[in-house]
Amino acid sequence: MTPATGAVRQGASVGGWPVRSLAQCAPVFLAGLLPLACAPSPPPVATPTLGVDRSAVPLGGPLEFTIRFDAAPDLAPSTEDVRVLLHFLDPDGALLWADDHELPRPLAEWKPGARIEYTRRAVVPMYPYIGEATVALGLYSAAGGERLPLAGDEIGERTYRVSSLTLEPQPETAFLAYGDGWHQSEFAGDRSWRWTSRSAVVSFRNPRADAALTMELDGRSDVGGERQRVSLAIGARTLQEFELEAGGTTLLRHDLRADDLGSDDVVELTLSVDRPFVPAERNPRSTDNRELGVRVFYLFVEPR
Known part of the structure; x- marks a missing residue:
């Protein structure tokens, strides 16, 4: 080590371990990242859609959703225990509230190309926010929380925009x-x-x-x-x-x-x-x- 600068001389060692320059290490480091960068994304499990019975709702008011997942035609068999992510977000993407729930038909029973459709009722909580809200869907592992890829308008972290709502004051x-x-x-x-x-x-x-x-x-x-x-x-x-x-x-x-x-x-x-x-x-x-x-x-x- 050069005392004046603290730099490590070529061929020097620290604690008995040989030290390589950044130029020597960079090719090795980049070579290790290359397989990750080139790895193909996993195929989507399904395409999510959501219908809602109203476009505007007051705080505390009732909502009824029709939620649908169209399974991918090449869906691979899975025994994963999966839950539905149903999130409501403000224009900045911050979570207003969530209504995560179980699938009415487990993923293990899905067939390629099948349609899974069901109705879910919810009540808008008394959250201190009035204005536009994005409705997002997703699927995630009940055991580890890992999110599954879907086909749709992804807004980050495998969460998919499916609708919007206007939240109004309580009457x-x-x-x-x-x-x-x-x-x-x-x-x-x-x-x-x-x-x-x-x-x-x-x-x-x-x-x-x-x-x-x-x-x-x-x-x-x-x-x-x-x-x-x-x-x-x-x-x-x-x-x-x-x-x-x-x-x-x-x-x-x-x-x-x-x-x-x-x-x-x-x-x-x-x-x-x-x-x-x-x-x-x-x-x-x-x-x-x-x-x-x-x-x-x-x-x-x-x-x-």
Whole structure:
């Protein structure tokens, strides 16, 4: 080593190890990178597409997606456990929220050229952002997180642009007041709900225009050996009567006419159940003596 500059002389050694100049090392280094640079990209697994039931949605509002993957004609067999990446991004590419989920049909069951299509419902979270959002899809390994190549508009890291949305402010009708007949909120995991009694009243500001009501609910399909029936009413006017689905949740969408909402500033919507139940009377191990009607997971009202 040259004391004045700290440079290493040609042929010198450090700690007994021979030192080569950068010029000597560069060809070796570049030769090692060459196979990586020339390695072919893996073929795409599928082509993703997504349809959405609306182009603009308020915060807290419901969305319904039709998601499709068209498997590549030369798709190779795979036993990989794969999840769907469903991301919502702002114009700078920052993640607003994610709705990753399982495939309805595992990748191991895909056939070359097959079409995998399904519907997924989601609710826009109360995220502090208003404006345009990009909807992106992808597939990734559930075990290691590695993303699979797809054919489409890649926006980075094997994430693919499939649609866009306009996020709008929450309407005044979305601020609900739970009145008589409602039990306290309950939680399990990332889900929350409220049980009604035989009858329960929820109030919201009158939009003085046609509106849309969306509600997700369930109950006890075995009460009295028959499905429970639910009715919706405003004042003395019954808007709709329906039966709950057996063994799952019921998604209700109802168009509210301006005439249905009346002339008052506040609308009172009444949910009534024909056969409520008391858990302690049906199960000796239960200590729950509440009268329960239906369990409401989601309720949203918005102007049309």
